Amino acid sequence: MPRMTDVLITSNTRNVLLYARLVDCFKPEMASAIMAGVPAVFTLHLDVYLERPRLWNKHIAGKEIQRTIKYDNLKKTFTITTNGAGQPVVFQDFESARKAMADFDGIAVISLASLSRGNNYHLLTKVKIDKVSLPLNMEYVLFFVSLWDFETPLYKVRFSY
Numbered sequence: 001m002p003r004m005t006d007v008l009i010t011s012n013t014r015n016v017l018l019y020a021r022l023v024d025c026f027k028p029e030m031a032s033a034i035m036a037g038v039p040a041v042f043t044l045h046l047d048v049y050l051e052r053p054r055l056w057n058k059h060i061a062g063k064e065i066q067r068t069i070k071y072d073n074l075k076k077t078f079t080i081t082t083n084g085a086g087q088p089v090v091f092q093d094f095e096s097a098r099k100a101m102a103d104f105d106g107i108a109v110i111s112l113a114s115l116s117r118g119n120n121y122h123l124l125t126k127v128k129i130d131k132v133s134l135p136l137n138m139e140y141v142l143f144f145v146s147l148w149d150f151e152t153p154l155y156k157v158r159f160s161y
Helices: 028-035 094-102 143-148
Strands: 003-011 015-023 040-050 058-072 077-082 089-091 103-111 120-131 155-160
Touching (some): 003 120, 003 155, 015 094, 015 120, 028 040, 028 058, 028 094, 040 103, 058 094, 058 103, 077 094, 089 094, 094 103
Antiparallel strands (some): 015 103, 120 155
16 A cells, blocks of 8 residues: 655745655556556645634645656656656666655645744645556556556645744
8 A cells, every 4th residue: 555654844945845755656567567658647635724723724725746657668768747847857767767756855835925924734645646548448458557546545744834
């Protein structure tokens, strides 16, 4: 079962940042499918709430970050693309690409300008791992691909500003 570890919330001068690592996310059948050229998508869900003592917590921000890994059989390279990022990152070996997919280092959660000093907040986060739709009914040929739709538990991390 995939899960997030080493979850840490910190900030720089402009943003609240998330650091986390995804473990047990590459099952053997997923690695085989990726090596066969089937792309895989990891979606990081982030929701920030203002904690209020006598009222429901207020949702103040939410975002999704998608990372896609794809193997190019001709070039023998792994390409990782992230929505909102510039150029894709290319790796020569699966181990390096796997580590890059699983490490969430310095993900901007929310800008400090969106927060009010003296308040308590919490972040709810999880990662959903799913396959990309395959053309020409390839799902029937690669039936094991459907077995990797899963997500981590929901993690709650409190922080103050």
